[in-house]
Amino acid sequence: MSTVQLGSTPGAAVPGPAPERPTTERRWVRPRPTARERRSDLILGVSMAALGLLGTELARTSSPTAVDLGIWGVEPYVLAAAGALPLCFRRVAPVPVMLLVSVLFVLTGVRAGFAYAGNLVTQVSLFMAIYSAVAWSRERRLVKAASALVFTGMFTWLGINFLEALRMNQITGPNKGLASPYVSAVTLAVALNALYFFGAYHWGRTAWGVARQRAELEGQAVELAEQQRANARRAVIDERLRISRELHDVVAHHISSIGVQAGGARRVMEKDPEAAKNALSVIEESSRTAVNEMRQLLGMLRAADPDLDVDAPDEKAPQAGADRLPALIAEVNGQGLEVGFHQIGPLQELPQTVSVSVYRIAQEALTNVRKHSTARSAHITLRYLGEAVELEVIDDGRPKHASVGSRLGHVGIRERVGLLGGESEIGPRPVGGFRVRVRIPVQRGVDE
Numbered sequence: 001m002s003t004v005q006l007g008s009t010p011g012a013a014v015p016g017p018a019p020e021r022p023t024t025e026r027r028w029v030r031p032r033p034t035a036r037e038r039r040s041d042l043i044l045g046v047s048m049a050a051l052g053l054l055g056t057e058l059a060r061t062s063s064p065t066a067v068d069l070g071i072w073g074v075e076p077y078v079l080a081a082a083g084a085l086p087l088c089f090r091r092v093a094p095v096p097v098m099l100l101v102s103v104l105f106v107l108t109g110v111r112a113g114f115a116y117a118g119n120l121v122t123q124v125s126l127f128m129a130i131y132s133a134v135a136w137s138r139e140r141r142l143v144k145a146a147s148a149l150v151f152t153g154m155f156t157w158l159g160i161n162f163l164e165a166l167r168m169n170q171i172t173g174p175n176k177g178l179a180s181p182y183v184s185a186v187t188l189a190v191a192l193n194a195l196y197f198f199g200a201y202h203w204g205r206t207a208w209g210v211a212r213q214r215a216e217l218e219g220q221a222v223e224l225a226e227q228q229r230a231n232a233r234r235a236v237i238d239e240r241l242r243i244s245r246e247l248h249d250v251v252a253h254h255i256s257s258i259g260v261q262a263g264g265a266r267r268v269m270e271k272d273p274e275a276a277k278n279a280l281s282v283i284e285e286s287s288r289t290a291v292n293e294m295r296q297l298l299g300m301l302r303a304a305d306p307d308l309d310v311d312a313p314d315e316k317a318p319q320a321g322a323d324r325l326p327a328l329i330a331e332v333n334g335q336g337l338e339v340g341f342h343q344i345g346p347l348q349e350l351p352q353t354v355s356v357s358v359y360r361i362a363q364e365a366l367t368n369v370r371k372h373s374t375a376r377s378a379h380i381t382l383r384y385l386g387e388a389v390e391l392e393v394i395d396d397g398r399p400k401h402a403s404v405g406s407r408l409g410h411v412g413i414r415e416r417v418g419l420l421g422g423e424s425e426i427g428p429r430p431v432g433g434f435r436v437r438v439r440i441p442v443q444r445g446v447d448e
Contacts, residue, residue: 028212029138033091045088048125052080055119067114076112083108084125090132095146098133101126102150106157127200134204151197158193162186232411239412243419258283320359322350322382328359329380332366338377339366345384354440357416358391364413365393365436373397373434392437394429413438
């Protein structure tokens, strides 16, 4: 009887450590293999079977002694192919494949020792079967029990072979060392087989853990994307609600003016027709302006989701406007940020919606500078361009690495500017710092 070489796959190495167990307690079940993975396994199993036939033939030819080909002279070839073909289903039925390959592995060692000892494919097939069972089994308790059964059976078979070799005095040699040839052979075989079997198990467990972590990260990515979309949507709704409150103030001003002028015209209509005519002209102009500003805002405000749970609005702050930019700058300067201001072009009266938007955009931009930038100074430029007004806010800082903003403020700025038919440019400056620049057209009434 030749020396037992169970599981002595050359180059078998233990892979890196398994990832830490996820902290979540929920039970994860690995998804079933895809059609592409099943096709790959089919190709692998057939290829390994073909290589097993070739390896058996090479082992027979290279054997220094005559070999027994068993039943009908093809038994070793049949066993070699049969030991690899189950790999076609290694991810579909991992535990049955491991058990079947293990039985065929032992049967090959008993019936065709030369093919078992000299055919590397047979041993690689068992290694892959154990790895696949641990990595792909959906029943973790079952795979642990099946692996324990296989390992116990294999090492029991190894022990039986060594006892038989000791009884027949087959492991001898002329070289003497720390231990006898028999003890040295047993020690080496046990170490190689432990590395082989437990390495396959450990590698499979690592692959299963990596797949679990990947699935959890993908799930977290989906949840984060959903949260980001919800936050962006909430920012848009909040901005629309704030605009709606400002719209109330703007339109209320015009409606109040119309009411006063209409009352005056009614009183003087018979006594002073010219004064009544002038009052009606004021009413006409105010109504056109109010309709124009409502057209700019009302359509987008109606698009807000009525099912969204939105808190009640805060108490109304003092009416904002472009004329209050100096007060805003003075307030920010008192909070540790040095802000400059520059106005270009002759001062012109802006529609209330545009004036309020200019103030709110400057306010949001300065808030972002204070919260999310290392800047110590900023500068606001307000340009009156006749048919449009342009606001630019720049700073000299860098983003804070410890606190990354959600950029929902930028969403609100773009929403507000787009609502008024304007353009926005938000992003880092080539020379350093950050820029928020918007251009809003100034529309003064539309013809009916």
